[in-house]
Amino acid sequence: MDVLANFAMSWTDPWLLSLTALGTLAGIYVGAIPGLSVTMATSILISFTFKWPVNEALALIAGVFVGGVYGGSRTAILLNIPGAPSAIATALEGYPMAKRGEAGEAIGLTTVMSVMGGFIGILALALFAPVISDFAILFQSRDYLLLGLIGILLVGTLSGESFAKGVFSGALGVLIGMVGLDPMTAEGRFTFGSITLMGGIPYVAAMIGFFGVAEALVQLHQLDLKAVKQKIDRIIPRFRDIKKYFWLAIRTSGIGTIIGALPGTGGDIAALLAYDHAKRSTKKPEVPFGKGAKEGLVAPETANNAAVGGAFVPMLTLGIPGDAVTAVIIGALFIHGLKPGPLMLVETPHLFWFTVGNLTLANIFLLIFGLTGIKIFTKIVECPKAILIPLIIVLSAVGTYAIQNNPVHIYWMLLFGVMGYFLKVYGFQVGPIILGVILGPMMDTNYRRTIIAARDDIGNFLWNLVSHPITLVLTISLILMILSQTPLKRWIMNYLAKRKEAR
Amino acid sequence: MSNVPSERPAELVFAIIISVFSVVAFWQAYEISGFSSAHSAGVFPMLAAGTMVLSSFVILCQTARAPVPRHRTVNELRLFFRRVLPLRQLVMLGLMVAYLFSMPWLGFIVSSGIFLLISFSYLWGKSLLVTLSVTAISLASIYFIFRVVFQVVLPQGEWLRGLF
Incomplete structure (x- = not known):
């Protein structure tokens, strides 16, 4: 009964209901306007909502997340500019459809399928999170250390252009997270005797710098991109279409949920994999892929919305974010004094069921807002970047200042923004940095607990990594990941081959 | 959506900068508590900084080995201000x-x-x-x-x- 009451909390409370609706609506625009991203919006939102009760803050943020993942598809279809990375595959099929004058149909189908994918992701969250959480109570500090490493490496390898760059970004993030007084011994780390540095680097300033200011500077490169206008008529999709693509949608939602649940991978990768799956599994598409095949529209859109629910699974059960946005949401939960992890479902079950109910509600609003208001939408999305970019900078400044009313944080944000710009220009990803900042202190604490438990003995420590079943699985996956990405495998093979020859 | 410039002048300089930064970071991490014990405050920062040193050297080698895509008729610095920092x-x-x-x-x-x-x-x-x-x-x-x-x-x- 309790579960139901918490689930329905945001449905029955008019204030929470309207916050969720507002969040979803805002999210659609944030996701759709090229230059604004969901990560950017959630980072800035955290700083404004940290004084609110946690439920209200979460309602708004969940709405923005759900709406934002979907919103990218609209600009992808109408303007051939994916509003978010998760809509890249959508643009491949959606824009050709729009050029044929079927923009309305494409948007309608996308909306219905996104909502369907979203529901499947949430269902998976509701069903599997409690199971994983029961299991996760068995996890020891060493397992968390390994999970953190795997999460950062996954983001680094899958999103960047080279493994080394991904690893560098992740390690840089961990280093940023280390600055300040050591929580165990109160020794200063990288503080250079400065009192300001002893308090650590505020991670929200880092988030806003990397996702807000750095992105705004990158966007300046394409200020002059002109949008193409499209004609929109029929929006409610045909029932025939929904029936036809139903099973495909179920399969790609499954892909999306699993990819979303893997620590470190989110909607963008899920969408690309699902698109690939649709391409390979569709034998006779009505229209060839790349020319406006509806299969290629359904697959990525179901997958990226399913990934939202999936991404909440490791975040709420293990405290390991599933992607960049959930990394930011973890930051929000920390600010509200909550500790995401296996104990969260035991200690604060109401929050878990509230989140599930809230995501469900946001999905319903997505269906409503997705099928209406497209005329106004096209007007707003055409907002020139010349106006958008200075506004992002002003919002970033307010956001950073708002957390602790400390002007120094604004300079941190500026520094990270400039740093992020150069890193982005030279092909580094900023996602792993934020993951490192969030996970670094957690990994540090767990590493030291593990090594103390092993009585400071490296041999004991390494033996612990292989002598327990759960840990062994994690260790093997970590080693496999590193082997598959570095030339280490080739060297070992060559060495073995040489030894064989010598014999 | 990635929209960074495709040409990256002064990439080698950037790789050198991050390598130097990593080495300095490692030195600073060592300064925290040295190799006094396996669970001291400085170990994890040293691991992180060490990873940065390793990966930045790999990046440095990769960048140095990559072929220069165009004839160096244009000044690298001028290209940097045209492409990276216009x-x-x-x-x-x-x-x-x-x-x-x-x-x-x-x-x-x-x-x-x-x-x-x-x-x-x-x-x-x-x-x-x-x-x-x-x-x-x-x-x-x-x-x-x-x-x-x-x-x-x-x-x-x-x-x-x-x-x-």
Whole structure:
């Protein structure tokens, strides 16, 4: 009964209901306007909502997340500019459809399928999170250390252009997270005797710098991109279409949920994999892929919305974010004094069921807002970047200042923004940095607990990594990941081959 | 969506900078507690910085080995300022620095107003009247949303205390 009451909390409370609706609506625009991203919006939102009760803050943020993942598809279809990375595959099929004058149909189908994918992701969250959480109570500090490493490496390898760059970004993030007084011994780390540095680097300033200011500077490169206008008529999709693509949608939602649940991978990768799956599994598409095949529209859109629910699974059960946005949401939960992890479902079950109910509600609003208001939408999305970019900078400044009313944080944000710009220009990803900042202190604490438990003995420590079943699985996956990405495998093979020859 | 410039002049210089940064970071991490014990405060920072040193060296080698895509007829430095840090980025960076550093003196409203007005007219190039009204509308909505709805305390100016 309790579960139901918490689930329905945001449905029955008019204030929470309207916050969720507002969040979803805002999210659609944030996701759709090229230059604004969901990560950017959630980072800035955290700083404004940290004084609110946690439920209200979460309602708004969940709405923005759900709406934002979907919103990218609209600009992808109408303007051939994916509003978010998760809509890249959508643009491949959606824009050709729009050029044929079927923009309305494409948007309608996308909306219905996104909502369907979203529901499947949430269902998976509701069903599997409690199971994983029961299991996760068995996890020891060493397992968390390994999970953190795997999460950062996954983001680094899958999103960047080279493994080394991904690893560098992740390690840089961990280093940023280390600055300040050591929580165990109160020794200063990288503080250079400065009192300001002893308090650590505020991670929200880092988030806003990397996702807000750095992105705004990158966007300046394409200020002059002109949008193409499209004609929109029929929006409610045909029932025939929904029936036809139903099973495909179920399969790609499954892909999306699993990819979303893997620590470190989110909607963008899920969408690309699902698109690939649709391409390979569709034998006779009505229209060839790349020319406006509806299969290629359904697959990525179901997958990226399913990934939202999936991404909440490791975040709420293990405290390991599933992607960049959930990394930011973890930051929000920390600010509200909550500790995401296996104990969260035991200690604060109401929050878990509230989140599930809230995501469900946001999905319903997505269906409503997705099928209406497209005329106004096209007007707003055409907002020139010349106006958008200075506004992002002003919002970033307010956001950073708002957390602790400390002007120094604004300079941190500026520094990270400039740093992020150069890193982005030279092909580094900023996602792993934020993951490192969030996970670094957690990994540090767990590493030291593990090594103390092993009585400071490296041999004991390494033996612990292989002598327990759960840990062994994690260790093997970590080693496999590193082997598959570095030339280490080739060297070992060559060495073995040489030894064989010598014999 | 990735929209960074495809050509990357001075990539080698950047790789050298991050390598030097990593080595300095490792040295600083060592300074925390050295190799005194396996669970001291400095171990994990050293591991992180060590990973940075290793990966930045790999990046350095990869960059150094990569073939130069074009004949070096154009000065690398000039290309850097054309592709990586063109005038537009430089001007906006300058404006941002001026904006953020003047905020403690002028206060949020005044400094943001000036920043928005200058950057809108620089990037957008519409008439002064249009730019002015867009600035006023954006500033009013930001003030309303954040001060009134979110109840955020906005930075007040040293010089204009009590006014804004």
